[in-house]
Amino acid sequence: MKHADLYDALFYRDFRLMTFNQLLMMVTTLIEEVAVSYELYHLTKNPLV
Secondary structure, rough: OOOHHHHHHHOOOOHHHHHHHHHHHHHHHHHHHHHHHHHHHHHOOOOOO
């Protein structure tokens, strides 16, 4: 397999959109997880919640 073959899928618009969407959703989920954890800590003062 050539090196260029690994990136051929990036030439398709739908694949780029799907990949970008997955990345964006992952970042959004991580940000939400941190925000909820911080809010729970702020309300309870218990780091194990």
